[in-house]
Amino acid sequence: MVRGKRLDWMALVVLSFGFFFAGGLMRVVLAEKPSVARDLASYLKAQTRRDGYLEGSGYQVTWAFGHLVELKEPGDYDPALKRWSLDTLPFVPEKFQLRLRGDAGAKKQFAIIQGLFKKADSLICATDAGREGELIFRYIQSLAGATRKPAQRLWLSSLTPSAIAKAFASIRPLSDFDDLYAAAKCRSQADWVVGLNATRNYTVRHQSSPVSTSGSSKQSDKQSGSRRSGLLWSLGRVQTPVLAMIVRRDDAIRTFVAEPFWELLTNYRKVQFRSIGDRFDNEAEAEEVRKACAQVPLVINKVAGRSETSLPPQLYDLTELQRDMNRRFGISAADTLSAAQSLYEAKWITYPRTDSRYLGKDMRKEVPKILAQLQSFKPTEVSRLDLKKLPFNARIINDAKITDHHAIIPTGAKPGNLTGHAQKVYDAVAIRLIAAFYPSCEKQVTTVDATAGKVGFRARGVRVVVPGWTLLYPRKDKKSDEPQTLPDFQKGESGPHQPVVKSGQTSPPKHFSENTLLGAMDTAGKLVEEAELREALKEKGLGTPATRAATIETLLRRKYIDRDKKNIVATDLGRYLIAIVQDRNLTSPELTGEWEAKLKQIERGELSASSFMDEIAEYTHGIIRRSDSLSIDPDVYGDCPQCGQKVIAGKKALGCSAWRKGCSFVLAPIYRESALTMTNLRELLQFGVIREPITIDGGHPFLLTLAASGKLVEVPLPLGNEQDNDHPDAKRSKPSKRSLTSTKSSSGQAKVSNGADSGLGPCPLCGHPVIETPKSYGCSQWKQGCGLTIWKTMSGRKISVTNAKKLIKKGETPIVKGFRSKAGKKFDAKLKLVDGKVQFDF
Structure with missing residues (x-):
């Protein structure tokens, strides 16, 4: 036992100072990517190439391909759980288990790593220095059965030779980072538990969508028949609150009435x-x-x-860099991160996945050297600085504001021939460092x-x-x-x-861009522009700087959001998902922000991982429990969406009890000339949506929702093929710019025209769905040039939906009476559709 301890101590000495005894200890270094492994191997003089690793000078340097190891799926615990059923929910493993990623490349590389780990005398974790990098190493170490091996942590902020040497000189025991691993593991397990249970819960419950019909006077509450959606309703601890923020912003714009x-x-x-x-x-x-x-x-x-x-502006963290690149050049968050990562691996900038905008005191001596090196390709900009008397201040140097990594700055190494996004990102980082020392x-x-x-x-x-x-x-x-x-x-x-x-x-709110969306994620939905206030709210953001771009890309991939030039807008599919999610906690940015703050506490050793996971398990049980027991409170109407006060009954409608104080909210029991029941009104006020789909005048079914503005908004039911990239109707998920415009019905109730597929039939010109807009019926491909247009009013006569359908399907209508000429004379005529335009046929 004593001899073993002596060998462990000797291993630490060797690792710390890079000594090697001939025939002595073998140290295995695991990097996150092959490119980083090559840089480390070059520094360590491990030049001999092997299959899956480099070897020499007492080191074997190998690499992962990102997350080689992942949490097991439910079916791995019990084959019966492969079938999605409400009866098996919630599922929270008593002990989480790991499995290897399924692709052949991952299996081969893991076998190499496992073999090296088993033979090694000690290990060095050299994955990315942060929460996710820690998780990658620890999961591999655990599945490889090497948790008892002596191990150390290499903390790299840059891949230049001097930075690597500095990191090896200050290498630390892996156990010093156990709290970081605990936070990483909690993040991984919490996302798995919430995402899996919420996704299965809503996908199973909403596989079939019963369609109720509504005539001109009364809505039917019981309607037979259903339609399968064929859709995966993917929910997540972070992605769903982010989607909810986008949907709410879009609804605020959609229902805005300019004054x-x-x-x-x-x-x-x-x-x-x-x-x-x-x-x-x-x-x-x-x-x-x-x-x-x-x-x-x-x-x-x-x-x-x-x-x-x-x-002067402060130095960049990843979020601010992504926001600036999107604001100035329209570059997506994912593309900015990709460019920054490539610049980091090329040794031209420091580690990009940082949440700090400050440098440590140890960088005081390094910054003048970096600026001097930048002078060769930024001569004019650097020449205005006195490099011997740089004005360092607390907005630049602040150790208390640094957790894992300092702000993103150039390394000083002269970049090669950069182009495209990489060029823009590098220039921005270099100029930002120079600007930090310029006068106000x-x-x-x-x-x-x-x-x-x-x-x-x-x-x-x-x-x-x-x-x-x-x-x-x-x-x-x-x-x-x-x-x-x-x-x-x-x-x-x-x-x-x-x-x-x-x-x-008056102007409506602006759609989110990736710039403003990242800002909202940084502060858990609180729209804050002042730098100091943003800093105070950072710990309660949605996700981390390293994961926010991936969250946006996930929502795009699921077709819940879309890019419209620089704007990020919710698709009809994303709007529908938020409409059916009745659990307010699932869409709450504040709750998710609180969880992120607790993960930070775990990192600092201020909160136990078990108590956090107990809270997540209870929350997950609550998702299923609330879905099973969701019911209307018959003793109240609900709260005002505008001011939060109680809603009371008036003579003809429901309204806010704070009307004397100026709140104007009124909810009438009629919508588009169709009656709404008291149950419908309570659903709108208590849940924000009438849960049974509605159809009016044979149109496409929709959910009726209540926006925060107090206006009613239609959300079309999905066709079921929106997530199918090969299906010609997949594009339909994107909301039309002409959709959902408020007009007034004869009853005075706000009338919302649905701009999605209204069940009018396929366009006779191009075959795509015909949609209803406030003034016409037209092809959904109008932006692509299809010219089908049927005006709702012609020569003083309204054109009914029935006649519009006949024009679309048959090309003509029976004789329509009651037209009036410009001279004021009445006339009757058939309507004919010729090349997408309506003509009179006498």
């Missing part, structure tokens, strides 16, 4: 002044005030100036207050005094964005001016 307004401006000495008061809701009132102002001179009452300082941008802001009679006006001008770091980020030539320059105004001066009324309208 017109008018504002009063005036021009004096070629400077635009803006009225200080509220904007006008009435044009006539605004015009009246304008006329009054025009009768009197504009008097300058006050001229005030102040200095404004804009600090100093501006002089002047505010001028004036009056014209009783109406107050204000003008604002900005003059850049010291451009500072903004020299590195020249603005694109957008004159409309430039602040106006003010002349020398004097208090008390006055003169004629030209007041004008400018019309405008």
Whole structure:
């Protein structure tokens, strides 16, 4: 026993200092990728190539291909669990077991690693220095049966020879990272448990979608028949809250009603002044005030100036790098990470999967050297710095703000011929390091207050005094964005001016881009732009910087979201999934953010892994339990979606109890001239959706949902082939830009026209589904050039859905009565469809 301990101690000495005794110990180094293994082998002088590893100088350097080992599937525990059934849910293994990834390459490489591990005297973990890298090594070590081997951890932030030497000089026992492994394992197991049980639960429950029909006066609550969806409803601990954020944002835009307004401006000495008061809701009132102002001179009452300082941007963490690349160049988060990873492996930037925007004190000596090396290809930018007196400050150097890795910076190595995304990412990282040491941008802001009679006006001008770091980020030539320059105004001066009324309208929220979505994920849905506040919320973000791009790509692959230029929008499939998920916790960014904060606590040794997993198991049981027992509370109506107060009954509709305080929410018991039952209204208020699909006038069935704005929104039922890439209707999942526009029905209830397939039939020109829009029936491929259009009103006569169907299917209608010519004369005619256009046939 004593001899064994002595050998372990000697192994640590050898590992720490790189000594090797002829015929002595053999150390196996496991890297995450072959490219990293080659760099380590080169440093260690392990030059002999073997099958699956490199050998020499007492080292065997091998590699994984990412996650070689994974958690077993339910069927591996019990063959009966291969069949998806509600009876076997929830399934939470008492003890999680591992299995090898199924592909041939993984099996071969694992066999090589296992053989090396068994013969080794000691192991070195050299996988990526972070939560996932730790998991990759530990899972391989466990499945290979090598957990009793002496092992150490190599913590690399860069792959330059000097960084590798520094990492070997400070190598630590693997046990020092047990808390990191515990957090990684909890993340892996929690995602498995929640994802598997929620996915099976909702997929099985929603395999069949009963379709109820609604006539013009009464909705049928009982309808026989069903249709199989044929879809996998994939849910996850992180991906589902992210999807819910996108769906809610899209619904806010979809139900937004623009409100017109008018504002009063005036021009004096070629400077635009803006009225200080509220904007006008009435044009006539605004015009009246304008006329009054025009009768009197504009008097300058006050001229005030102040200095404004804009600090240099902080260094990049991965999320900020991804956001900046998307904002400036439209590069996706996944492509940015891929480019950054390739730059890291080429030794040109430091480790990219970091959540810190700071450097440690140990980097003070390194940064001037890196900047000096950058001077050869960024001469102008670096020449403005005094490399001997760099202005280090707490926004750059802060050890307390670094967990696994410091901010992303260049290594100083001169890059080769970079192109495409790699070039843009490298330039951004290099310029950001240089900018961190530039002076602040100093501006002089002047505010001028004036009056014209009783109406107050204000003008604002900005003059850049010291451009500072903004020299590195020249603005694109957008004159409309430039602040106006003010002349020398004097208090008390006055003169004629030209007041004008400018019309405008309120704007809806903007769709998420990957930039803004990553920002929302970083703060668990809280839309925060101030850097300090974002930093405080980071621990409660959705996922980690290293996994967020993968989450977005998963949602794209499942066809729950789509890219529309720079925007990220939910497809009808994604909207439907969020509509059927009744468990609010599954869609809650806040809850998932709290879990992420607890994983951070586990990393720091402040929370036990067992207590976290107990909470996850209880939560998972709750998903199934709540699905089984979901019922309407008959004693209340529900809460107001706009303000959260209780909803009460009025004479003709339900409404918010806070109506005296200004809440305008009203929910009428009629929708598109079809009655809604009290059960329907309670479902909308308590669950946000009527759970039974509805059809109206023979159209495509849909779920009726209640948006946070208080408006009703239709979500079309899936056809069942949306996830089939080869099916011609797969594109239908993408919502049309013309979909879901609010109009008014005769009852005064908000009427929402469904822009998805409405069951009107295939387009006679191209075969794709015909859709209903607010003003017409047209082909869903209108963006691709299909010209089929049937206007809902022709010559003063409304065209019914029935006649539209006849035109689409037969090419003509019977005689339709009640048209009116431009001269006001009534006439009757058949309608004929000719080359996608409707013509009269007398």
